[in-house]
Amino acid sequence: MNESTFPEQKVVVLDFGAQYGQLIARRVRDLGVFSTIAPCDIPAEELADMKPSAIILSGGPASVYAEDAPTIDPAVLELGVPVLGFCYGHQVIAVTLGGRVGHTEKGEYGHADITRCDGGTSKLFGSTPSQQQVWMSHRDAVIQVPEGFRVTSQTAICPVASMECPDRNLYSTQFHPEVRHTPYGQDLLGNFLFNICGLQPNWTMEGIIEDSVRAIQEQVGDSRVILGLSGGVDSSVVAALCARAIGSRLTCVFVNHGLLRKNEPEEVEEVFTKQFDVDFVHVHAEERYAGLLAGVVDPEEKRRIIGTQFWNEFFAVAQDIAEDGRPVQFMAQGTIYPDIIESGARKTGGKASTIKSHHNLIPFPEGVHFDLIEPLDHFFKDEVRALGTALGLPDYIVHRQPFPGPGLAIRIIGDVTPEKLEILKNADAIIREELDAYNAKLFEETGERNSEHSCWQYFAVLPDIKSVGVMGDERTYQRPIILRAVESSDAMTADWAKLPYEVLARVSGRIVAEVPGVNRVLYDITSKPPATIEWE
Template sequence: MDEIVVVDYGSQYTQLLARRVREIGVFSKVVGPDYDFTGKESGVILSGGPESVYEKRYDLPQLIGKVPVLGICYGMHLLAENFGGRVAKGAQGEYGLTKVKLFQSALFEGIPSESITWMSHGDIVEALPPNFLKTAISETGITAGFEYENGKIYAIQFHPEVVHTSYGREIIKNFVFGICKAKPEWTMNNFIDSEISRIKSTVKDQRIIGAISGGVDSTVAALLTHRAVGDNLIPIFVDHGLLRKMDMHVPQNLSTLGINVKYVNASELFFERLKGIFDPEEKRKIIGNTFIEVFEREARSSGATFLLQGTIYPDVIESAASSQRSAKIKSHHNVGGLPEKMNLKILEPLRTLFKDEVREVGRLMGLSDTFVSRHPFPGPGLGVRILGEITREKVEILREADDIFVNVLMKTGEYSRIWQAFSVLLPVRSVGVKGDARSYGYVLALRAVDSVDGMTASWHQIPFEILRIASSEITSKIPQIGRVVYDITDKPPSTIEWE
């Protein structure tokens, strides 16, 4: 199967490049600058990045010149510098929508000569390398593209992976199909078959403890692994005391799929460990470490040597496990929150997939829409939706409030229009009036976002009347809550979860 490799130099859009290539049916993965190429790659894309090549210059992959390469932004500058051109800080940067004039090139086949692109750069290619041709120029006169006169090396200043770039998808197609000659053979069916085979060859006859939460990620991971190893998978549902009401039915629901789940109540242990802890990173790490402790205990009694987790690509990216150049946003309990030393080997069949790809795998494997369309729920549960110290009282308040909010969304039909919706209990109280008397209750924040893969998100515009119903029901039924607010922040600059 053909493969396009994206070399990550720290751009916020790097993962989008891999997604865009996968969307047109060719497998793509993100690697670091020190990646050992096999020589079988169909093409290479050099990502953008926050650094300047005259301050931080990486060695180019040895495949350059042997297979087609496309440099984008920093990747373009890297090609220019390494082949004898000159990059310098521009008199002015270009940010946002920028008009570009395109010249004849295989990269721009079938695309109008003038196009709108998305720029984000302060450095410019001041002089082209010898034997390279200019293929695009921005409306400010800055070089926006060049290529080697004998082909195989292409570069553009703008970002075709961003939806704001007109014909960005066509540019990527031209590179992948027209220049790299890759064949569109990447499908989720291929992934299912190859992953089941990989699990079989990795695990052999060893036993696996499965971390099951009931969300789509862990459910799909469990079903894939169950098909590979059968009863050698021991699915375990750990109740850490931080679950929503709907989560309590997970073991029963999964049994309808032929997966028998063992229920373990470890809530006392989790609450004990979290007592007096306020820092969100510390909370995540404690929850991650405690999960592993519980699973290792269960593994010892069953003779398991592997731990199955529903880790997906956004978890890896946000925990900065995919790149030393990316900033760590937060430690996911199943990635950055894991202890350095543990007695179980990790099995993560979905580690390279985005959320929408996981949903597609679930549908292809026969999962009902109840499972596939369920909103994402973090492994630390309500623990990262209670700002400040976690107590049983706060968990109960948030659990009831979140259940009311979700039920209102479901009754009004809004739930299916939202990628993720939830409630957050804030560590502040607000003065109010209930029953002609002064009240002093917690502030609850409601959050709903639209997204595809969790890497970026925009706040969902819930109709005001639905928000009014939710607020009224929450403050009427939960006396400890005195005020409800709605979060209207996109990702970025915020993350989806508050902690």
């Protein structure tokens, strides 16, 4: 979905480098309104061209008085569009319009209690309690509101916990309504969207499918399309959308780079040749990838090599199925919003740093070009799953675990060798078998796929170290396996899964007993952030 296909009703989140920037967009969508992220310094004229129904200013780590502090085009506040600012965005509104921000004696970090002082008339607060708990993260604070504004809440430390100017449709809070730690935060967002902006909760799966299919048809015309298919939920949903849009003019290309999980190539081919009416091409590129990756240890270099070779493999297929001597022009792929954000906000234009490069965002190599079709590039993972269900995809595909395009290459720390691949594939298969059974048992007991203790993603990592052990009264010096299991919904944040000891013991016992070359199993108990879900 590109900007030309955005829904008519949309909220634009201006990103000041916030920890919670993407979360704001998610919370808006949770309320049934489409949202997208744009850089905080976007010119007002360019922002107006996006035809926003509302604008939200995110928080950010800077001080508004710092020399290089991010700010907004002042004309943004004059567009006549309702604006809501959080934390840093609250302070930017104040200083832009003539208010003042200063240091408080104490910072507020974490839970805080606010008291409304609006006399019950604030549309933003609506019927929420006069005293309520919020989540703060600041030391600077607004100490003088701009002309025309009134203070609507305070804390013992913060004199302006929120302010508003209803005549100009400008609202802001020092606290973060978008986080779950602000119990009435979603009520405030709903009040802003529906009572102040007059929007409707019409961001629905049915409407998304119609818009996406229409956009694909308009982009492609009567041309053919190849699709980079991995068998995961993202590319499978794109396949379903493209099949609905262009039918038999779609060719699904599965590139087997030899870095997939145990038995996975056979499973993908089985599903897409026997259960789906699509033109399916299985490219065996195992030897080519093994040669390219030999001796490579840097994870970003691995991603670059794998991503670049993907383009070459797809282009070779495009030439093989060319009509009238012309290679297929269009290629569809399952790029989703977190991919773009973690790769440095290529499309959002935001302030995000590059966390890791995604294989499907690697530039084209020389001599290769496709016009890309990326209908999911503004969707979060749980939205993609909901879309898959609405499209009628089987449950086992919709809820299939995420798997990185570079495959096991980025779950092997150091160089990739046949020996390491064999160890990791076998250990990973045991982990998936045991935790599949654990999740299935929870689902049977609770009836909820994402119950409190279920795992969202789980896999093995092979570090580039060895450790001493003892087996059969003999000393061993072999490799450890790291178990990674997390709870998440959208891949933007994740917590480590609190697995029962008996499950961990069973996984560890089986790996050490059944996988030659392994004598130790470790469990990663780090959340995202500060870690990422993957190790490389």
